[in-house]
Amino acid sequence: MKCFHFLVFLALALAFSFASADDPSPLQDFCVAIPEPENAVFVNGKFCKNPNLTIANDFSFSGLNIPANTRNRVGSNVTLVNVDKIPGLNTLGISLARLDFAPNGGLNPPHTHPRATEILVVVEGTLYVGFVTSNPNRLITKVLYPGDVFVFPIGLIHFQFNVGKTNACAFAGLSSQNPGVITVANALFASNPPINPDVLVKAFQLDKNVVNYLQKLFWESN
Known part of the structure; x- marks a missing residue:
């Protein structure tokens, strides 16, 4: 329930955090992504739907209040809401993720986002997080508790690890409609x-x- 209640706050925070993260000088209100190029204009990796044909569902996603299954090898699960889930994110330079961690060692393994900076806020549990700088490779870490926020700069290897005895939940905003992920291992x-x-x-x-x-x-x- 804490994760669900926090969604409203997170949405407001993201609106301010990434106010300047969209594409420079967009020439239209939005560009709802469509899979087919027929009768469409190519923009920034996706084709645009005719603005007159857009609907509310092009700009919405449901289910981020539901915990994901963490019964896997690493004990974590990431629910990413990017341009593939909300076509209306196309060209807007922003996406969102929910991160769920199993107790006692659930891990989001070391990885990078080649196209995005990430800002993470913990809602439940206790997470040990960190990133490694480019040469020299300096490790920057912190233990986070509910309400704490941490930033992972674009392209740097980072991780989140549940050091608590209960489930953990966090939300992350990313400064790209399609941040990409490279899991190191x-x-x-x-x-x-x-x-x-x-x-x-x-x-x-x-x-x-x-x-x-x-x-x-x-x-x-x-």
């Missing part, structure tokens, strides 16, 4: 096609058997 050990094991052996100074095991483990988990 998956990118390195489960890429398609796989990275040559010799590259990973030398990069991580690991035995080749360990690298082969990790590639098999992450490939199967994907």
Whole structure:
């Protein structure tokens, strides 16, 4: 319930936080994304629906009050509301996510958003969060409690880890309609096609058997 009640506050906060995050000098009120290019104008990665045909559902999404399933290998789940979920976000430079964590170690693994800065607010539970700066690689971390806010700069590796004994819930705003995500372990050990094991052996100074095991483990988990 706390997560649900917090949605209204978060929506207001995001409106102010990303007031300047949209595309520079837009020439229309909005550009509702459509999958087909027929009779449409191409803008910033998506085609635009005729403005006269837009409806309220182009600008809405339901269900962010529902906790996601965290019974998985890492004990977390991210519900992302981007341009694919709300077509009306197209060209507006903003998206939203709900993050749910299992008790005692639920983890959103180290990852990056190549196209967005993230601002996170904790609603329930206790999260240990942090990011790593570009060279030199300095770790910046903090333990967050309900009501605390933390910012992860664009492109930097970051994570969230539930250090509490109860479920944790947080919401995040991202400064892109399509922020993208690169989960570090998956990118390195489960890429398609796989990275040559010799590259990973030398990069991580690991035995080749360990690298082969990790590639098999992450490939199967994907």
